[in-house]
Structure formats: structure tokens, C-alpha cells
Amino acid sequence: MSRLIQYINEEDADQLRKWGETFGKNHGKYPDEKGFFEVCVEHMGKHMKDPEGYCARIKDAYANSTYWRGKGKSDKDVKKDVAANQNYPDKGKEK
Numbered sequence: 001m002s003r004l005i006q007y008i009n010e011e012d013a014d015q016l017r018k019w020g021e022t023f024g025k026n027h028g029k030y031p032d033e034k035g036f037f038e039v040c041v042e043h044m045g046k047h048m049k050d051p052e053g054y055c056a057r058i059k060d061a062y063a064n065s066t067y068w069r070g071k072g073k074s075d076k077d078v079k080k081d082v083a084a085n086q087n088y089p090d091k092g093k094e095k
Contacts, residue, residue, distance in 0.1 A: 013061045013064075013088060014061075016057055016058050016060075016061035016062075017031075017058075017061045017062055019058060020036075020058045020059070020061065020062045023040060023043075023058070024036070027039055027040075027043065030062075031058055031059050031061075031062035031063070032062060032063065034075075036055075036059065037055050037056070037059060040054075040055035040058060041055050056069065060088050061088060063082050063088070064082075064086045064087075064088040065081070065082040065085050065086050065087055065088055066085075066087060066088065067081035067082050067084070067085040067087070068081070068082050
């Protein structure tokens with residue numbers, strides 16, 4: 001996690017989580033819902049060069065983990081991996 005913290009701190013992660021909540025309210029898909037990534041990439045592709053990277057970071061912050069990633073992962077595997085690997089900065093947690 002130390003490498004990740006070099007690039008994003010707790011305040012940044014909190015801002016990404018808030019952005020994800022706002023996006024969910026406005027577009028009908030929250031970061032923890034199936035289809036969020038696709039909707040986010042489609043929308044943000046109009047505004048930036050790397051919408052995939054940005055939307056992935058939103059999901060990372062929302063899940064407090066990068067372990068949701070992986071094509072073909074079942075929902076069960078995603079939940080298990082995320083629960084076991086909370087590797088994202090979170091307010092109130094020790095680094």
C-alpha cells in the first residue's frame with residue numbers, strides 16, 4: 001500500500017468517493033453497482049483523455065480496494081477479494 005499512498009492520500013480518496021456518489025445520483029449508477037464503470041467511461045470520455053483510469057480510481061476509492069478489478073471475475077470473487085484486500089487510503093484507518 002505504501003506505493004499507492006505515494007500517489008493518493010486520504011483526502012484525495014475521500015474526494016473521489018464523493019465524486020462517485022454525485023455521479024451515481026446524476027447518472028443512476030453508483031460505483032458499487034454493475035455497469036458503473038461503463039457509464040462513467042462513456043460520460044468522462046467526452047471530458048478527458050484517460051476516462052478508464054479515472055473511473056477505475058473512483059471505483060478503487062469507493063471500494064477501498066483495487067481488488068475489484070479483473071475481467072471475468074464473478075461478483076462473489078470480487079466481494080471476497082475486496083473484503084480481504086482493503087488497500088486504499090481510508091479516513092480513520094491506520095496506514
